Amino acid sequence: MPAEFYYGVEVFLNGLMAGVMYSLVALGFVLIFKASGIFNYAQGVMALFAAMTLVGFQNGQIPFAHLINAALGTEVHHFGWTLPAFVAIIMTLGVMLIFAFLVEKFVLKHLVNQEPIILFMATIGLAYFMEGFGDLMWNSDVKRLDVGIPKGGNIWVEESTAFLGGEDFYGFYLDSLDISAALIAAVLVGALVAFSQYTKTGRALRAVADDHQAALSVGISLRTIWVIVWAIAGFVALIAGIMWGSKSGVQFSLSLIALKALPVLILGGFTSIPGAIIGGFIIGVGEKMFEFLIGVPFLGGATENWFAYVLAMVFLVFRPQGLFGEKIIERV
Amino acid sequence: MKFKSIAIALALTVSTPAIADLTFPNLTYRTGAFAVSGIPYADGFADYMTLLNERDGGIGGEKVNYIECETQYKVEKGVECYENTKGEGSLVYQPMSTGITYALIPKATSDGIPILSMGYGRTSAANGKVFSHIFNYPANYWVGASVVVKHMLDENGGNIKGKKLALVHLDAAYGREPIPTLEALAKKHGFELTTIPVAYGAEQKSQWLQIRREKHDYVTMWGWGVMNPSAIQEAANIRFPMDKFIGIWWSGSEGDVLPAGDAANGYKSLALHNTGNDFPIYADLKKHVYDKGLASGAGDQSGTVLYNRGIYSAMLVTEAARQAQKKTGKSKISPADMRDAMEAFSIDEARMTALGLPNFAPSFSVSCENHGGNGIAAIQQWDATAKTWKMVTDFIEADMDVISPLIAADSAAYAAENKIKERCG
Incomplete structure (x- = not known):
């Protein structure tokens, strides 16, 4: 086989890995949309906020230090200690839980029975609020995130496959971080499916997703369910924040990863967890194969941004509900 | 209560009419996607202006009126800022964005207000015969591209025939700026150039797999924002030799290298000026600005690359104002006086030493024909252990034999399109 064939296989494998990273973001959207019908515009900012909080805890950063210094004339920035990644992750989960509770209390509670577009607008407001709040709490510096996940080309994969393509071929390149992301995503999806299938809360969650009114009539508390769903979405946002933040640092642009999740959602359907993965x-x-086969040779490259949306648009024409989404039938 | 007092003080500050006479607006971006780069630059710029007021009582007896306007790096907001502040006697604009600079070129020219786009903006604006009010000294993107190639030549005994250079660039006007120069230089020196655009900064897997496949000897980068740390991380992932990876001066700040940790060690970038805070001016800043609680922002950016760039940028315009005062014999100068002074501007090592910035930046001069300065830049390298940038070359002169005809051609096209008659006759 010529080296070019193996390069194609390498691009394909890396495309799968990139897809996992997109899916991690898309999952958060699906969870909230499925349970409450809300398209959560703030999901990307939640990932950023969770990652900032994690780094802040890890580095012993004092929250709102700039505000404290401006108000009191002090010069405090750090507590002087660092925390192990595991402890910091647990503490961040606590913050995301509090966040879910506050969102329900101050935003969703007041918007029960409103049109989806109103709820969507509320999440836009929430996104802007969190952008500023995150900066105020942890400042806007680029932060290095390291929770011990290996990064860089996986040497074992490279060396074990180097014999395939002759002298020009180094072996398949696969980023260790991406491999970890794939494993984490598999565990996450398994856990989410098990939670929704085999736990009482999970079944209540599915009941709410199927029919709000019917769920309410059998005594399921909609407000509690919303807190749980937003907390789980916060947890997924933290995972996405860790994986993307480990790649390129924790900074504002992390919130824009939500843009990469949109075509994934259109394709997979807004209500399906396996759909988000597929x-x-x-x-x-x-997008990776198109760039490799057509983008670079014929179009000058940089096709990845628009290709995903064009593909999503084609899907919208033939299957508006996505691959695994529920077909919405509205009777007049 | 404390917050209430701060709010009242803030409101008073904002509403008090400016009484100073030398107005320097600064279009900043302290919020939004690029705040991480905008904040240190804005802090350095503001702190230098505060220093002049606190230490010297302003410039030539006139207080400095420093106006900050938030653009979020968005062109429409930049234009809005310009329109809102030009009536305040603004002497010169520094848009801090190539897009905003492009939008302001015709407006500022027609309003008679000069623009200094230091190391960004429209490269061919270096031709003062066409661009009467636009200055881009001390260096522009084409100078940067040429200095990268000169550095390659230096490392390879003057022969780079057959070498492979990849330009990884943001797929935007800014990122595409160096392509004509690099193409001309590739023809001249016989190296192979591959341009690799990046559409979405945080995800560059395809681009770096291409570099891995095609086995480039060098990579240069025109990136901004999240694209920079992502590229450095991806380069480290494919084990590309970091000392053969050279970014433009907008891809060479602390925020670009820190996320990659030790993997970024040895990465190089172009530099317009020196780095760190080991300069006498920092003692003055401490005494007259920091210790008085007047530092801009959170006061935690001192000595970073972009903070120093803010200082350098502020120094260049205030020195031009000083030269304008000297030339006209009046302390209250107009934008027209400022433009004339910028066109005759020169700065040397003796003056920069007197300003507390010895060995900080190159000496250069400007003329009616040449608004771009002498076309020089240096190379700095990141030391991940010490977490500092170090200059590893002297300031290198660009290959003006290649650049000058490109500038002439591009500016001639602009002149023809806009029916501009060449000046400096």
Whole structure:
């Protein structure tokens, strides 16, 4: 086989890995949309906020230090200690839980029975609020995130496959971080499916997703469910924040990863957890293979941004509900 | 209560009419996607202006009126800022964005207000015969591209025939700026150039797999924002030799290298000026600005690359104002006086030493024909252990034999399109 064939296989594998990273973001959207019908515009900012909080705890940063210094004339920035990644992750989960509670109390509670567009607008407001709040709490510096996940080309994969393509071929390149992301995503999806299938809360969650009114009539508390869903979405946002933050640092642009999740959602459907994963794979592989086979040789490259959206648009024409989404039938 | 007092004080500060006479607006971005780069630059700029007021009582007896306007790095907001502040006697604009600079070129020219786009903006604006009010000294993107190639030549005994250079660039006007120069230089020196655009900064897997496949000898980068740390991380991932990876001066600040940790060690970037806070001016800043609680922002950016760039940028315009005062014999100068002074501007090592900035930046001069300065830049390298940048070359002169005809051609096209008659006759 010529080296070019193996390069194609390498691009395909890396596309799958990129797809996993997109899916991690898309999952958070799916969870909230499925349970409450809200398209959560703030999901990307939640990932950023969670990652900032994690780094802040890890580095012993004092929250709101600039505000404290401006108000009191002090010069405090750090507590002087660092925390192990595991402890910091647990503490961040606590913050995301409090966040979910506050969102329900101050935003969602007041918008029960409102149109989806109103709820969507509320999440836009929430996103802007969190952008500023995150900066105020942890400042806007670029932060290095290291929770011990290995990074860089996986040497074992490289060396074990180097014999395939002759002298020009170094072996398949796979980023260790991406491999970890794939494993984490598999565990996460498994856990989410098990939670929704086999726990009482999970079944209540599915009941709310199926029919709000019917769920309420059998005594399920909508408000509690919303807190749980937003807390789980916060947890997923933290995972996405850790993986993307480990790649390129924790900074504002992390919130823009939400843009990469949109085509994934359109493809996979807004209500399907497996759909988010499959959609991620299709987008990841599609954009990488298109760039490799057509983008670079014929179009000058940089096709990845628009290709994902064009693919999503084509899907919208033939299957508006996505691959695994529920077909919405509204009777007049 | 404390917050209430701060709010009242803030409101008073904002509403008090400016009484100073030399107005320097600064279009900043302290919020939004690029705040991480905008904040240190804005802090350095503001602290230098505060220093002049606190230590010297302003410039030539006139207080400095420093106006900050938030653009979020968005062109429409930049234009809005310009329109809102030009009536305040603004002497010169520094848009801090190539896009905003492009939008302001015709407006500022027609309003008679000069623009200094230091190391960004429209490269061919270096031709003062066409761009009467636009200055881009001390260096522009084409100078940067040429200095990268000169550095390659220096490392390879003057022969880079057959070498492979990849330009990884943001797929935007800014990122595409160096392509004509690099193409001309590739023809001249016989190296192979591959341009690799990046559409979405945080995800560059395809681009770096291409570099890994095609086995480039060098990579240069025109990146901004999240694209920079992502590229450095990806380069480290494919084990590309970091000392063969050279970014433009907008891809060479602390925020670009810190996320990659030790993997960024040895990464190089172009530099317009020296780095760190080992300069006498920092003692003055401490005494007259920091210790008085007058530092801009959180006061935690001192000595970073972009903070120093803010200082340098502020120094260049205030020195031009000083030269304008000297030339006209009046302390209250107009934008027209400022433009004339910028066109005759020169700065040397003796003056920069007197300003507390010895060995900080190159000496250069400007003329009616040449608004771009002498076209020189240096190379700095990141030391991940010490977490500092170090200059590893002297300031290197660009290959003006290649650049000058490109500037002439591009500016001639602009002149023809806008029916501009060449000046400096």
